[in-house]
Amino acid sequence: MAKKVLVVDDSPTVRQQVGLALKQAGYEVVEATDGADGVAKVGSDSSIGMVILDVNMPRMNGLEMLETVKAGGANANLPVIMLTSEGQQSLIERAKKAGAKGWIVKPFKAELLVAAVKKLLVA
Amino acid sequence: MLDEELATVIEDIAETLFAVPIARVCLPDDAFDASALTACVDYSGGFQGALRATLSAKLARTLATLMMHKLRGSCSEDDVRDAVGEIANIAAGNLRGLLSVDCQVSLPRVSNLVVETAPILSRAQFVLFEEPISVELRGVANARA
Numbered sequence: 527m528a529k530k531v532l533v534v535d536d537s538p539t540v541r542q543q544v545g546l547a548l549k550q551a552g553y554e555v556v557e558a559t560d561g562a563d564g565v566a567k568v569g570s571d572s573s574i575g576m577v578i579l580d581v582n583m584p585r586m587n588g589l590e591m592l593e594t595v596k597a598g599g600a601n602a603n604l605p606v607i608m609l610t611s612e613g614q615q616s617l618i619e620r621a622k623k624a625g626a627k628g629w630i631v632k633p634f635k636a637e638l639l640v641a642a643v644k645k646l647l648v649a
Numbered sequence: 650m651l652d653e654e655l656a657t658v659i660e661d662i663a664e665t666l667f668a669v670p671i672a673r674v675c676l677p678d679d680a681f682d683a684s685a686l687t688a689c690v691d692y693s694g695g696f697q698g699a700l701r702a703t704l705s706a707k708l709a710r711t712l713a714t715l716m717m718h719k720l721r722g723s724c725s726e727d728d729v730r731d732a733v734g735e736i737a738n739i740a741a742g743n744l745r746g747l748l749s750v751d752c753q754v755s756l757p758r759v760s761n762l763v764v765e766t767a768p769i770l771s772r773a774q775f776v777l778f779e780e781p782i783s784v785e786l787r788g789v790a791n792a793r794a
Contacts, residue, residue: 537734537738538717538728539713539716539717542718543716582742584756612745613742613745616751633661633665
């Protein structure tokens with residue numbers, strides 16, 4: 527069975543880009559449109575194996591979702607890669623402290639993203 | 650001035666997302682018609698300002714088609730606006746790291762250039778609690794509606 531990756535981004539363009547790259551690499555992809563939607567999806571689908579997470583989103587941003595998921599017991603070990611246009615050190619450190627496994631800055635190369643996902647889902 | 654940094658960010662976006670070189674030029678004042686799109690991302694906090702990107706409707710549609718891996722002509726207006734907003738979002742986020750102050754970026758908003766530059770139809774100005782308020786209505790009739 528294909529490993530399932532949750533892509534959380536408010537932009538349909540980015541969800542489409544990331545989703546296509548992951549599907550071509552053999553992963554199953556589910557989508558969430560913001561952090562609150564992402565928390566709900568993670569909570570209701572135990573087959574999700576990892577999360578690709580944007581930072582700047584409406585309702586609940588990516589860092590808030592990360593901190594919520596990591597504090598939530600059952601999903602505390604779910605690997606999360608942040609995929610964002612943001613490169614500020616303070617944000618990277620906050621994400622690292624909350625348990626993010628990677629930080630990829632947009633614009634991104636699909637090969638780089640897939641390689642990062644592969645590495646984490648094998649580990 | 651961040652001219653070189655801004656140019657580098659845009660060149661990087663073009664190369665990474667579209668795999669094409671982008672030529673830096675000086676555009677004439679009338680480079681855009683009324684159908685052009687403008688994407689804007691605001692900065693707040695230690696730096697107050699905005700990044701604004703304007704591009705022709707034709708280019709916006711081409712870029713959206715490439716970004717979303719769709720067939721030519723199959724992108725909706727919403728797709729095009731989202732793609733243009735995402736490009737501005739990437740540029741604004743990349744530049745934020747170069748501003749050497751702690752600041753926040755807004756979500757992108759996209760409108761037609763004609764909206765941004767439309768004439769003022771109505772304006773009312775007031776003083777409230779001894780402070781000024783100015784409210785304007787801008788716009789033009791949309792011949793395509």
